Amino acid sequence: MAARAGADHVYAIEANPVACRQARDTVASLGLSEKITVLEGYSTDVASLWTSPSGDTPYVHAFASDLPQHSIALPKCCSPRRPDLVVHEILGEIAGSEGAAHCLADAKRRLLVADTVSIPTAARSLVAPCTWPELEYWSSLPAPMIAPPPGVPMKLPGFPRRALLAPPQTCEILDFRKSPDQLCEDQQYDLEFLLSSDSELCGLMIHIEVAFPVGKSTSALTTQPAPGAGPSQEEGTFSTSVVAQAHPQEDQSEDTVVDPFSLDSTHVISSLAPEHHGVTTSIAGFTPPPSHWPNIVVPLLQPVRVSAGDLVLVRATTHSAAVQPTYTFEVKLKKRPHPAVKASAPVGIADACTEGGKGDEQSAPNGREIAPVEVDADIVRDLGVLCYPTT
Numbered sequence: 001m002a003a004r005a006g007a008d009h010v011y012a013i014e015a016n017p018v019a020c021r022q023a024r025d026t027v028a029s030l031g032l033s034e035k036i037t038v039l040e041g042y043s044t045d046v047a048s049l050w051t052s053p054s055g056d057t058p059y060v061h062a063f064a065s066d067l068p069q070h071s072i073a074l075p076k077c078c079s080p081r082r083p084d085l086v087v088h089e090i091l092g093e094i095a096g097s098e099g100a101a102h103c104l105a106d107a108k109r110r111l112l113v114a115d116t117v118s119i120p121t122a123a124r125s126l127v128a129p130c131t132w133p134e135l136e137y138w139s140s141l142p143a144p145m146i147a148p149p150p151g152v153p154m155k156l157p158g159f160p161r162r163a164l165l166a167p168p169q170t171c172e173i174l175d176f177r178k179s180p181d182q183l184c185e186d187q188q189y190d191l192e193f194l195l196s197s198d199s200e201l202c203g204l205m206i207h208i209e210v211a212f213p214v215g216k217s218t219s220a221l222t223t224q225p226a227p228g229a230g231p232s233q234e235e236g237t238f239s240t241s242v243v244a245q246a247h248p249q250e251d252q253s254e255d256t257v258v259d260p261f262s263l264d265s266t267h268v269i270s271s272l273a274p275e276h277h278g279v280t281t282s283i284a285g286f287t288p289p290p291s292h293w294p295n296i297v298v299p300l301l302q303p304v305r306v307s308a309g310d311l312v313l314v315r316a317t318t319h320s321a322a323v324q325p326t327y328t329f330e331v332k333l334k335k336r337p338h339p340a341v342k343a344s345a346p347v348g349i350a351d352a353c354t355e356g357g358k359g360d361e362q363s364a365p366n367g368r369e370i371a372p373v374e375v376d377a378d379i380v381r382d383l384g385v386l387c388y389p390t391t
Contacts, residue, residue: 002085002087003032003035003036007035007085008035009035009036009037010035010036010037011036011037011039011046011083012027012036012037012038012039013038013039013041013042013043013046014038014039014040015040015041015042017040020038020039020040023038024038042103043103043106043107043111044102044103044106046110046111082111082112082113083111083112083113083116084112084113084115084116084117085116085117085119086104086107086112086116086117086118086119087119088100088103088104088118088119088120090103090104091120091123091208091210093155093206093207093208093223093293093294093295093296094125094172094206094208094296094327094388095123095124095125095172095174095208095210096123096125096172096174096318096320096325097324097325097327097388097389099322099323099324099325100123100174100176101174101183101184101320101321101325102184102320102321102322102323102325104118104174104176104180104183105180105181105183105184105321106180108179108180108183109180117213118176118177119212119213120176120210120211120212121175121176121177121211121212121213121218122173122174122175122176122177122210122211123173123174123176123208123209123210123211124170124172124173124174124208124209124211125170125171125172125206125207125208126168126169126170126171126206126207126208126209126224127168127169127171127191127204127205127206127314127316127329128164128165128166128167128168128169128193128204128205129164129165129166129193129195129201129203129204129205129312129314130159130163130164130165130201130202130203130204130205130297131163131165131199131200131201131202131303132147132148132163132200132202132303133159133160133162133163137160141156141157142157148202148297148299150299150300150301150302151299151300151301152299153296153297153298153299153386153388153389154296154297154299155294155295155296156294156295156296156297157294157295158225158294159205159225159294159295159297160225161224161225163205164205165193165195165196165197165199165201165306165312166193166194166195166196166312167193168205168207168224169189169191169193170189171189171191171206171314171316171318171327171329172187172189172316172318172320172327173187174320183320184320184321185320185321186317186318186319186320186321187316187317187318187320188315188316188317188318189314189315189316190313190314190315191313191314191315191316192311192312192313192314193311193312193313193314194309194310194311195306195307195308195309195310195311195312196308197308198305198306198307198308199305199306200303200304200305200306201300201303201304201305201306201312201333201383202299202300202303203297203298203299203300203386204297204298204314204329204331204386205295205296205297206295206296206297206298206388207222207223207224207225207295207296208222208223209221209222209223209224210222223293223295224295225295296388298329298386298387298388299386300331300383300384300386301384304333304381304383306333307335307336308336309336310333310334310335310336311333311334311336312331312332312333312334313331313332313333313334313380314329314330314331314332315329315330316328316329317329317330324389326387326388326389327387327388328385328386328387329385329386329387329388330384330385331382331383331384331385331386332380332381332382332383333380333381333383334379334380334381335379335380335381
């Protein structure tokens with residue numbers, strides 16, 4: 001696609017040996033071997049691509065001490081120079097869980113020009129407190145189960161949005177336009193989720209949104225299940241997930257960095273098939289097979305009863321710099337204060353007040369009304385620290 005769009009040269013990097021051979025065969029069959037170089041391995045093992053100071057004579061330059069033990073050598077036929085466009089899909093069910101920050105930071109330092117355009121532009125993870133779906137959901141999974149194992153993170157396809165106890169909030173942002181050092185910074189978010197109904201808090205559900213540049217605007221695709229999605233859904237064949245667009249304001253300069261997730265309008269281009277699970281993209285009425293993307297659910301060791309008005313407090317921390325990032329979620333429950341009640345007066349005093357013509361009004365012996373008191377106000381319960389991955 002990049003070659004046909006006019007790229008001078010394309011470097012395709014594939015770590016899977018079988019997929020790499022298939023890609024080379026495909027490139028050869030299309031007659032694009034002179035334009036596309038398929039390299040086997042990881043991008044972090046590719047030697048740096050440089051041009052001479054004048055920009056005239058391309059060459060490869062790398063110091064052996066700076067390269068991994070098994071670095072990839074570029075073919076002699078290549079005339080390498082730093083690419084100015086990178087297309088990647090190093091995203092996991094949690095946006096950075098496959099090491100996107102580490103890989104893109106390395107590529108920015110060694111392989112790409114300073115102002116490289118990235119597709120996608122950014123990705124973020126969102127988290128929400130959840131309860132467990134109905135029994136029918138578990139029995140309909142590809143590997144059916146009676147109940148989820150306690151405390152074990154799961155990848156669940158078609159997790160129903162109706163099981164969420166509050167709207168999702170951002171817990172990680174990867175903006176691929178940022179510098180390598182900024183990409184690898186640790187992130188921490190202190191989140192509050194106000195519960196609107198009585199239920200059972202069972203854990204946290206995580207999904208991602210991925211932003212793509214479309215002209216001067218940005219489109220974002222989400223893996224969040226659609227309303228009512230799940231095995232027990234009966235209405236219609238497909239339900240929809242929302243894809244939103246962010247547009248820069250007219251008075252912004254070309255150098256202004258627009259937040260790709262500041263979304264001011266929405267439209268639908270993705271759908272979730274209840275009979276297969278997974279987000280798909282719908283183009284001009286054509287719906288391809290659903291994707292494999294599940295949602296991550298990190299459960300509590302023990303479910304907790306919650307009430308409308310309770311707050312679930314989550315401190316989400318991401319350590320992005322490693323090849324295998326780690327995520328921790330410190331979860332607390334802040335109980336809703338009970339309504340104010342009047343303290344009970346001793347029986348003898350209450351009887352005396354009633355006999356004295358005071359009716360049902362409670363009064364102290366000196367005639368002053370007993371002040372209302374709040375019971376169990378601001379009780380915060382620590383529910384533990386959830387980790388992903390668990391090792």
